[in-house]
Amino acid sequence: MARKKQYNEEEVIEKAMYLFWRNGYENTSMQMLEKQMGINKFSIYASFGNKHGVFVESLKCYQEKTKTMFDKFKNASGGVEDIKQFFYDSVAIGYQQGFEKGCMVTNTYNEFSGSEDQIIKEQMASFMKSLKNLFIEKLKMDSTKNDETLQKQANFLVLAKHGLAAATRVNDKKEIEDYIEMTFKNL
């Protein structure tokens, strides 16, 4: 054995996550990461391999952070009304710390849309798929809906959620609220 680490990997990743969340992958430099994480490049590379590794861990950290909200959504039993609440919760989580950062998954999805990065793309696709399935599950609580309607409405909701997350970075609370209310008016 030898010297102990002077930092906690989970702690520094959370700091890195906020940087990526706000600025995306390309617009976050190793220099910024050093400063924000409070550790040296050497330590970053020793712990996470490379910049991409820091990003992947940051994404996991984000999913951990949003897990509570997700579980609340999963375990709820109000049907469509739960989806609406989930939309409101998703928006609220990006408002923390003054700066509006949107949804990190959506930001990543957009930034990597034209990329060849299979690791990230697969993570994103899997996330979107499970989101759609969750929506279908909630929509099914209204048993009058047939399969085609379920698919169409779930597709609509995934896109609405995606667009909403993009919009939160540029629009104000009132506009966001109007949007959510209108979205759920005929579901």
Next chain:
Amino acid sequence: MARKKQYNEEEVIEKAMYLFWRNGYENTSMQMLEKQMGINKFSIYASFGNKHGVFVESLKCYQEKTKTMFDKFKNASGGVEDIKQFFYDSVAIGYQQGFEKGCMVTNTYNEFSGSEDQIIKEQMASFMKSLKNLFIEKLKMDSTKNDETLQKQANFLVLAKHGLAAATRVNDKKEIEDYIEMTFKNL
């Protein structure tokens, strides 16, 4: 007098525009611009000052390119149905040349959302404002709608348009179509 320019500024800007449209501002390098525009860095700087200048001109070029579609929308008289058609036209314009590039204004709006670039931000804000006013004008054709409803629905549509443009980069035609149809179901 002296030597003539061996290139046409409008022609090379159109080529630059496609690069920015697809890759955004930061992910388009001067090297890529040189290659795509077919002229030397010296000529680019002589004609447009700097990279930012090339981008501003590219944005103008994009607005010129979409002017036809906009005029069609302005001059139509079908109310909400015209807005829906405008949504479809907006999506279609990004599908040209195989690659899905979304809406250049929306892409720019998103990329510069956290930026300090006042020149770009003002252009974007002015664009969004005039879009909202156009929506209100079309919505007004249904005279039963009061001012509050008009505002709310216009806000909804601006966000829906914004989200739609973001989504076109990652979703397929069928999903996009479902989204547009659902959006206009209760307007």
Next chain:
DNA sequence: TCAATAACTAAACAATCGGTTAGTTATTGT
């Protein structure tokens, strides 16, 4: 015809990018 001048080429600029490495410091088990 020829000096003036604008357009061009190509090399170089400093700054920054992600990533590496030689050398120093601290902690360990023996």
Next chain:
DNA sequence: ACAATAACTAACCGATTGTTTAGTTATTGA
């Protein structure tokens, strides 16, 4: 107490970023 070793610092790597500039080529009016 001390060799072994992991964690750390800081300088450095080559490549690329946006931008500039010295030197060359082509076209002009006189």
